[in-house]
Amino acid sequence: MSTETAAPPRQQPTDGRSPVISVRELWKVFGPKADQVPRSPELAALSRRELMERARCTAAVREVSFDVAPGEVFVVMGLSGSGKSTLVRCLTRLVEPTAGEVVFEGEDILHADKKRLRELRRHKFSMVFQHFGLLPYRRVVDNVSYGLEIRGTGRAERIRRAMEVIELVGLGGYENSYPDQLSGGMQQRVGLARALAGDPDVLFFDEPFSALDPLIRRDMQNEVIRLHHEVGKTMVFITHDLSEALKLGDRILIMRDGRMVQCGTGDELVGAPADDYVRDFVRDVPRSHVLTLRWIMRAPRPDDVLDGPELGPDVVVRDATRVVLAAEKPVKVVADGKLLGIVGDEEILAIVAGTEPAGSEAGA
Numbered sequence: 340m341s342t343e344t345a346a347p348p349r350q351q352p353t354d355g356r357s358p359v360i361s362v363r364e365l366w367k368v369f370g371p372k373a374d375q376v377p378r379s380p381e382l383a384a385l386s387r388r389e390l391m392e393r394a395r396c397t398a399a400v401r402e403v404s405f406d407v408a409p410g411e412v413f414v415v416m417g418l419s420g421s422g423k424s425t426l427v428r429c430l431t432r433l434v435e436p437t438a439g440e441v442v443f444e445g446e447d448i449l450h451a452d453k454k455r456l457r458e459l460r461r462h463k464f465s466m467v468f469q470h471f472g473l474l475p476y477r478r479v480v481d482n483v484s485y486g487l488e489i490r491g492t493g494r495a496e497r498i499r500r501a502m503e504v505i506e507l508v509g510l511g512g513y514e515n516s517y518p519d520q521l522s523g524g525m526q527q528r529v530g531l532a533r534a535l536a537g538d539p540d541v542l543f544f545d546e547p548f549s550a551l552d553p554l555i556r557r558d559m560q561n562e563v564i565r566l567h568h569e570v571g572k573t574m575v576f577i578t579h580d581l582s583e584a585l586k587l588g589d590r591i592l593i594m595r596d597g598r599m600v601q602c603g604t605g606d607e608l609v610g611a612p613a614d615d616y617v618r619d620f621v622r623d624v625p626r627s628h629v630l631t632l633r634w635i636m637r638a639p640r641p642d643d644v645l646d647g648p649e650l651g652p653d654v655v656v657r658d659a660t661r662v663v664l665a666a667e668k669p670v671k672v673v674a675d676g677k678l679l680g681i682v683g684d685e686e687i688l689a690i691v692a693g694t695e696p697a698g699s700e701a702g703a
């Protein structure tokens with residue numbers, strides 16, 4: 340089976356639950372004739388350069404639609420200038436969208452008035468930025484409790500809550516330090532604690548770890564994964580780093596020139612890239628680390644012996660390798676008691692050794 344053919348259907352990301360954020364045909368155009376662009380099929384069809392020449396406008400976000408499921412880590416990825424920050428800022432109206440719809444927990448937030456927006460930003464959303472934005476003359480505990488102070492939470496309660504999240508992000512003992520006494524990674528932990536303190540429904544991360552050196556960056560990525568397991572918050576995470584996106588994201592939206600090129604799980608992007616742009620992005624990803632058995636299984640042949648070990652379709656190839664190679668018989672890929680396909684040494688080795696059939700990507 341070619342690994343670039345569609346894998347068997349899986350459940351929808353929202354799984355029947357209402358999305359936390361629902362975005363429909365969202366546009367953000369900068370420039371004097373911004374409003375006209377989404378309404379005019381002619382202007383809307385122009386390339387970035389033509390649009391600048393003809394209308395002095397930049398369409399930073401063009402007709403983007405997606406849903407974010409409760410508890411999902413949703414990553415927005417793309418090269419510099421592709422529109423990631425603008426898109427994510429539109430979700431909280433830090434940037435005012437030009438056209439389209441943003442529904443947050445069932446509420447159309449593009450029609451929210453200033454008071455309601457303030458409430459949403461104080462109680463429902465939190466942001467973590469690349470430059471931590473800490474207040475230099477406040478101790479860690481006062482930085483972390485700042486949002487609660489703005490909300491009017493009493494001192495004793497906000498200190499209690501701040502101490503709780505300071506412990507949660509591993510900064511216990513540093514509550515009385517000032518930001519400049521901490522390393523970059525620790526300052527970003529303060530940023531994380533501050534974002535968590537108000538118990539928001541959604542955390543937005545705008546390239547939070549780009550300024551950190553690689554080892555600290557890896558620690559912080561693991562920290563986000565750990566926190567996500569512990570607190571289960573919905574997270575929207577911007578990055579231009581594919582390995583970060585694959586590590587953190589339940590789903591990844593890839594942007595190019597303001598448009599959504601593809602939105603899917605890591606294995607969908609690697610197994611079935613929508614176009615050459617995505618294919619280029621994922622070219623160097625070790626496929627055995629990302630693809631799951633559903634991508635490499637084949638239909639049983641009449642001569643296959645079907646009493647080998649069983650594995651689920653979402654087991655990553657790398658994790659299945661030992662079992663498949665050690666088994667005398669093909670491994671059955673089974674979900675809900677149903678045989679979906681089988682995987683033998685041949686399928687595993689094709690991915691691990693990079694000798695997949697023509698039409699698939701270069702191997703791991």
Ligand SMILES: Nc1ncnc2c1ncn2[C@@H]1O[C@H](COP(=O)(O)OP(=O)(O)OP(=O)(O)O)[C@@H](O)[C@H]1O
Nearest residue numbers: 369397399417418419420421422423424425426579
């Ligand atoms: N306030 C603004 N006025 C005019 N153009 C803007 C404005 N903000 C962003 N743009 C343009 O919109 C496009 C998308 O920018 P955006 O910052 O959203 O991209 P990005 O993918 O987040 O890039 P980066 O990774 O470099 O931050 C760019 O061409 C940018 O120049």
